[in-house]
Amino acid sequence: NAGVTQTPKFQVLKTGQSMTLQCAQDMNHNSMYWYRQDPGMGLRLIYYSASEGTTDKGEVPNGYNVSRLNKREFSLRLESAAPSQTSVYFCASPPGNLETQYFGPGTRLLVL
Amino acid sequence: GNSVTQMEGPVTLSEEAFLTINCTYTATGYPSLFWYVQYPGEGLQLLLKATKADDKGSNKGFEATYRKETTSFHLEKGSVQVSDSAVYFCALVNTGFQKLVFGTGTRLLVSP
Numbered sequence: 543n544a545g546v547t548q549t550p551k552f553q554v555l556k557t558g559q560s561m562t563l564q565c566a567q568d569m570n571h572n573s574m575y576w577y578r579q580d581p582g583m584g585l586r587l588i589y590y591s592a593s594e595g596t597t598d599k600g601e602v603p604n605g606y607n608v609s610r611l612n613k614r615e616f617s618l619r620l621e622s623a624a625p626s627q628t629s630v631y632f633c634a635s636p637p638g639n640l641e642t643q644y645f646g647p648g649t650r651l652l653v654l
Numbered sequence: 655g656n657s658v659t660q661m662e663g664p665v666t667l668s669e670e671a672f673l674t675i676n677c678t679y680t681a682t683g684y685p686s687l688f689w690y691v692q693y694p695g696e697g698l699q700l701l702l703k704a705t706k707a708d709d710k711g712s713n714k715g716f717e718a719t720y721r722k723e724t725t726s727f728h729l730e731k732g733s734v735q736v737s738d739s740a741v742y743f744c745a746l747v748n749t750g751f752q753k754l755v756f757g758t759g760t761r762l763l764v765s766p
Contacts, residue, residue, distance in 0.1 A: 645697030
């Protein structure tokens with residue numbers, strides 16, 4: 543039981559390149575979330591998926607797209623990376639009660 | 655709207671010192687309150703929670719009491735250890751708004 547896994551752990555992109563961050567959970571949870579963490583800003587919600595087949599915008603969705611591929615997987619895509627998207631990205635998944643969100647280890651992204 | 659304000663860090667303490675990290679919140683209704691901890695290089699883990707006024711959450715020697723009259727949820731520990739060095743996040747979730755709102759985080763550094 544791995545919980546929430548994320549790939550890659552670290553990535554460097556040039557401005558304008560695209561990439562997809564992968565997240566998977568093996569806890570059979572319905573909901574999955576993508577956050578970004580920036581110094582002095584805490585965690586901000588990018589997108590979330592309340593159930594398979596649904597996605598909704600969070601606080602900071604601009605420049606991102608998501609896909610809830612199946613119940614286990616929720617990917618985050620940057621179509622044209624910008625330096626402002628340099629951040630640490632966390633995927634999380636709660637059971638039915640929202641508060642005990644389980645977080646993945648994070649993906650550190652640097653956009654040059 | 656809903657928001658969480660935490661004291662800025664870093665908080666620097668010697669081992670066995672008393673810890674307080676302040677957290678205040680703004681929310682309508684009756685939110686649930688949480689403290690999460692992030693150890694270096696890892697994702698966030700739930701440390702403790704309180705779901706109604708005057709509740710005290712506790713875990714691993716840490717405590718926090720939900721004070722509705724002062725809209726606060728301060729984190730305390732009587733005797734910190736070097737292994738407590740981490741970033742601590744206060745967060746809330748409000749009824750009918752099923753998303754966690756995080757504070758900006760407070761870094762704790764404990765020296766031997």
